[in-house]
Amino acid sequence: MMIALECPACGNAYPLDIHWPFCPLHGWPLLIHYGAKHRRIRESAGSIYERYADFLPWRRFDPGLSLGEGGTPLLPLHRLAAEIGRPGLLAKNEMMNPTGSFKDRGTVVAMTMAVELGFRSVGTISTGNMAGSTAAYAAKAGLKSLIYVKDGTSREKITAAAIHGASVIKVRGDYPALFKRSFEIGRARNIFFMNSVDPFRIEGYKVAGFEIFDALGPSAFDGRRPVRIFVPVSAGGHLIGLIRAFFDLKEMGAIRVPPRFVGVQAAGCAPIARAFVRGEAPVRRFPRPRTIAHAISNPFPPGGDLALRYLRAVHGTMSAVTERELLRAQTELASGEGLFCDPASAVTLAAARKLGPGHGFDVLVLTGSGLKTVEDVNSAALDVNERDLDNL
Amino acid sequence: MMIALECPACGNAYPLDIHWPFCPLHGWPLLIHYGAKHRRIRESAGSIYERYADFLPWRRFDPGLSLGEGGTPLLPLHRLAAEIGRPGLLAKNEMMNPTGSFKDRGTVVAMTMAVELGFRSVGTISTGNMAGSTAAYAAKAGLKSLIYVKDGTSREKITAAAIHGASVIKVRGDYPALFKRSFEIGRARNIFFMNSVDPFRIEGYKVAGFEIFDALGPSAFDGRRPVRIFVPVSAGGHLIGLIRAFFDLKEMGAIRVPPRFVGVQAAGCAPIARAFVRGEAPVRRFPRPRTIAHAISNPFPPGGDLALRYLRAVHGTMSAVTERELLRAQTELASGEGLFCDPASAVTLAAARKLGPGHGFDVLVLTGSGLKTVEDVNSAALDVNERDLDNL
Secondary structure, three states, X not given: OOEEEEOOOOOOEEOOOOOOOEOOOOXXXXXXXXXXXXXXXXXXXXXXHHHOXXXXXXXXXXXXXXXXXXXXXXXXXXXXXXXXXXXXXXXXXXXXXXXXXXXXXXXXXXXXXXXXXXXXXXXEEEOOHHHHHHHHHHHHHOOEEEEEEEOOOOHHXXXXXXXXXXXXXXXXXXXXXXXXXXXXXXXXXXXXXXXXXXXXHHHHHHHHXXXXXXXXXXXXXXXXXXXXXXXXXXXXXXXXXXXXHHHHHHHXXXXXXXXXXXXXXXXHHOHHHHHHHHOOOOOOOOOOOOOOXXXXXXXXXXXXXXXXXXXXXXXXXXXXXXXXHHHHHHHHHHHXXXXXXXXXXXXXXXXXXXXXXXXXXXXXXXXXXXXHHHHHOOHHHOEEEEEEHHHO | OOEEEEOOOOOOEEOOOOOOOEOOOOOOEOEEEEOOOOOOOOXXXXXXXXXXXXXXXXXXOOHHHOOOOXXXXXXXXXXXXXXXXXXXXXXXXXXXXXXXXXXXXXXXXHHHHHHHOOOOEEEEEEOOHHHHHHHHHHHHHOOEEEEEEEOOOOHHHHHHHHOOOOEEEEEEOOHHHHHHHHHHHHHHXXXXXXXXXXXXXXXXXXXXXXXXXXXXXXHHHOOOOOEEEEEEOOOOHHHHHHHHHHHHHHHOOOOOOOOEEEEEEEHHHOHHHHHXXXXXXXXXXXXXXXXXXXXXXXXXXXXXXXXXXHHHHOOOEEEEEOHHHHHHHHXXXXXXHOOOEOHHHHHHHHHHHHOOOOOOEEEEEEOEEHHHHHHHOOHHHOEEEEEEHHHO
């Protein structure tokens, strides 16, 4: 199978240049174009990577580069479902990936391509989860890794990347400018910078979509009941990847109607939700971002325009939730369902609640573990006391 | 199937008293005795709980009480295997359980029994991982939870439990005395205290053993090649449960030779390893425990004597490793294999290295995520720098 890059805006094809995977005409992220004509699910195959091999860019999955990502649970949330009046409420628990976030889905694909393409070094820029994921998979692959993090990133997140042997550099300066600069450095030093909307990462994110399809079955997508998938949105790559999974499934006739995706942002940094509501394009930089949901605090998302186009194609929507709503949702998921996620993941429940009662399936994609953002939990709301042993 | 309790020292049977599951004659932890005569693996069944239903104490597995625990990867560690000269080196990554530790295996079984037995409240005492696990599963089950933690437990671990709605009480006083006191409180207030060597927890830990058997296959246990399973040991319950899995498999003829288990402790708190070396019984309290591996820092383990008896039955051994060795192992697992575990898990690699080169299978059971003990990582050893964007 020959792969190339393609601009989703103009359809132009480009050779694979991983050092600047954006359309020179439009600036949109380039996506993988598969040469093969007749792609299909390999029904007899065992693992998810074998079943969906026609839809992934690597020559082959190498178990030696995997940390056992994927296969995450899709859990019914009975208690919260009853409370918000949406009986089909489910959580896709992406926190259970090896480094505690969905990023591992994309990293394993990008890292495998780095090895196939002969790179010895990889890099990324990150506010947290991507750093730990990229550093861990680079260690597994035996590649060097260079991680640029925003000045002010917590010591916990820096340690969780650096312990894998990564070189971590805290960068003072504008984050979108750093995004561009990292690709220049990558080209100059032959480092594969696998950043947020990397085309291989996006293909990796599809796999969670395939798992949701496998778990719910084709009948869920026959158009009788709505299926909604709620996804926290930062740069846009994750949402784009998940929607692409259902484009693939539709293309081969496995489903009739793709899910209505709901992209969710914090109101304090909602450039894509704002553009969606106003019908604006392109997405503009969000002034003075301010939210505790750091993992989705990207004021100028490089995949924003493409995310909007894809959302419209599946009759999806964008939602923005307040800090109060997302913090409440974080507590509800932990105390009602036993799921301790980060504030960025909790926006999905807040958005589902806003819809009011309804039927069908509602899948909340919980993207990151609460263990990496423990300092953001409001400890005043917790029931913690001290006692002497004799006085219990 | 009727279950009862049985003393592994004297064989006496006792009715189920969850408020003090210890032999009144010997003080040993009581274990589950299954009434059924002909237990077998249900080969046609799908999930691990269905396949091994004859070996688990619940009436039935209730998916509504599960957070999707288990099914963790068994990963080959090629790089470290080559380095230490043990080509069959593998990691059973128990960090990938829902709350980031192996405890979830036991908690789901104990919590299901709490529901079957009609309890409305559960409790535990914990230095960290057990707190988060018990609180999360109680939330999922809709039960109240009461968690006693040692005074001095980190804010991160307390938050990770309290966010699930648990009442967390930091207790000043002797930890072994608190263990006993908690059961008295449980009896007085009708709270099921599912502590470290709870008989249901131990049955839950067996499931990881069944998974290792399923992954390696019966031929690995035919006696031609040694199979070693390295397990960090604190109270003893985890090791006891894993060995019991292979007792079950031997009893039904599925294996010929059980693995040689290696229980591992930190030299700074090694009551069971010390007793093993000296041939002493019973295990005595370890004076002045001092180790960074907090999750296995139990100076007077309630399952110590039973762990020793079980170990001898499988020709196993105990090992103790220094702080220097375990910290080195933690860094090696992260930088060599992409696995960021806590110091308590890392003792397994340190113990395997001590054996020198050898053949067969060596399974390191990595019990807990490094994300809960980030503050214990030696940041001086990390490659972290600061730069201006213009100066990259």
